[in-house]
Amino acid sequence: MSTTVLAVGAWLKNAACLVLRGQPHWSPVHGDLSDPAACEALEQSVQALLRQAVAAGAPVRAIAHDLHPDFFSTQLAIATAEALGVPAVGVQHHHAHLAAVVAEHGIDGPVVGLALDGVGLGTDGTPWGGELLWLDGARWERLGHLRPLALPGGDRAAREPWRMAASALHALGQGDQIVSRFGPAVGEAVAVGVRQMLDKNLNCPATSSAGRWFDAAAGALGLCLHQRDEAQAAIALEQAATRAWTRHATLTPLPGAVVGADGVIDLRPVLAQLFDAPDADAAAAGFHLAMADALADALIAAAHARGTRTAALGGGCFFNRILRERVEQRLTSARLTVVQTGAKGCGDAGLAIGQAWVAAQTLAPSQQPSVEETLSCA
Template identity: 50%
Template sequence: MLPYTPIHWLLFHEAAGRPEGLAWMNQSQPFSLVMTSANRGGEPLVIGNGEAVVELAGIADAFLMHDRDILIRCDDSVVRMNVAGPQFIRRARGATPRAIQLADAGPSVLALGGWFKNSVCLTRGDQAFVSQHIGDLDNAGTCNFLMETVAHLCSVLEIEPERVAHDLHPDFFSSQFAQSFAAARGLPIAGVQHHHAHIAAILAEHGVAGPVLGLALDGVGLGVDGTAWGGELLRVDGARFERIGRLRPLSLPGGDKAAREPWRMAAAVLHELGRTAEIASRFASEPAATTVAEMLSLSINCPATSSMGRVFDAAAGLLGVRAKSAFEGQAAMLLEGLAESRPAVPPLQAGWRLDKDGSELDLRPLWSSLVSVRAPAYGARLFHDTLAAALIDWVVHAARKRGLNNVVLGGGCFLNHILSGSLALGLTAHGFQVWMATRLPPNDGGIALGQAWVAQRTAPTEVVL
């Protein structure tokens, strides 16, 4: 980043030896200053002087205090450019809680978002106020931050919610807090399916009415059938949706552990291709490789998922890009970076298949080719360009079959620059109106808006959609 506060300039000036005048500000300095938030990894920002001394003891060598207290925790916003213009990766300082104008007024809804990259949304009339980035709800500090944020928004905006909305997953802290918040106030509550919320958030942002075809691609979201979704074609019409297509499911050997270890997803692909016997030798450096092969053969602790996020993990594992991820999305990000280091390549001919009614996209032909690729950068580019062509084919088939002209692209996988750009340009070239997230992130940081939008259009009784 560039220095944007006086303290940044003072630190640079001190490190440069306190030169006279201003000329030094136009010269490249032989050092870097790295700024990061004052918090332990995964926990909320530390905003109090006393809190900092306690929480950051042993991490910080010194503290620069100020007598001006910080009132609200708020991270830096993170934005990148894509084919549609600026795109939020994280929406926070400078952007929240700026209102998002809705097409219609409705009852005030408090929507509690999901688990990862949580944010909450509060509506008033025809405006929606989405909070700053709160974070992953996997520790007590972030869960407390969520509750602080709800109380602050209700107070500063002077809104008493009339309805509450949440994700379908019952184990999410956000879902549990929604239940307790609604019960304490006698409010109706709506559970909104994760991928429905992804598409609805974009409809709300752009004021789009009428039925649309939604392509929702992300890591995971609980489906209405109790399985892990993540690569879905949905027909969305307001508060109702129909699942009309999915990616051919892959096994998750070891359950959630497979989401953190891409080599396991690569092993699942080999099993799908009838090459289970190759798993142990291909991943000989992994002590669990033989066990995973047996698990896949016997279908033990191998739930199925249609997740596009796991497809990216599988490609990274097959190409040797990353065996184990240190953080969510790392393998997919590295794969994208490799692909961007090369020019586009022609997609594989017959690199995918659609079933008879076009409801399932089968990527096994692409997998068969990737297994034998020995140049990771080329393989990454081939994967991206073939995947984009396959998705365009799938969407065009489904949209024309149903007479839909509006296509909505939502979910965390659309943070991938190559994928989002290729689909937007490709579908536009086929004559479709394409809608994407612009004022909110396409990932789980935006689903609270979608939950609120759906709940506004739902009868005021407890309901799970």
């Protein structure tokens, strides 16, 4: 990556990255861009990195950003690119997660990978987060994803895992149980309102997010109904699964996961078993294993179909040790080479280098972007 590119990072845990003569130069982590102070810090970092590039005699040739048009980082990138007279390159969030792995390991050639996190805007305008992608230079393709779940109440569903559990019940054709199961804990009127939203599909955007599937599982098991902190439900679910391993020598995946020919991974039959599970800890472990195995099976099939032996793992859900180790075990058993991010971690704080890598590849004259790449740069 010889082209000098500046990337402005993600919305959460924002950090910018300047790639100068093939070496990354990072800003501090600014935090979430919902905080005006973080926005101001990002703007200052962008100017500092631009000055660094000029001082090195290698001015920035492009500025990379997320696809979401309303992010402060996107607007800053576009305004700065216009002022400099260089392209602003939009990069899909999960593409950037896997590109960060490719960039860090210096991989040349096709890769299939899983990008699992809470949310990122997809090229179809919906929130993604459980993605199976193929990458080769500037080209990329979405090969599969977790079956979307409705978000009753939109962003509020990400803060209240019981809503995701209610969404799963509705998707299972058991919406009539929402009020009886969750009304005593959250209030009958609120539970009735959520059921009505789901029935009428009002304010219920669909997401393929792995994070929201973890929320649904935690809500179904009663481990976490409301989140005060980021990933609280997912952490509670992992802790429950870890407790199960201290009590059981052997645990097996819950049955029922389906990997469709269209690449859609359906965990509804697995999640259905959580609502009345006699042992919440063992059920949490079984859910982890079922999800990991289904995702790994989908990736293995994609690797064989695309003729590649390299599998990349990215996105904040891979902070989950059980998920990460199980997926890696399944992939290495299938004789795939597994690559993951290093010092910057798998989450959004290390995303910018992936954005920069994609932008540099897009500018390379030998690269012909795919349909998705063309959409992401629009």
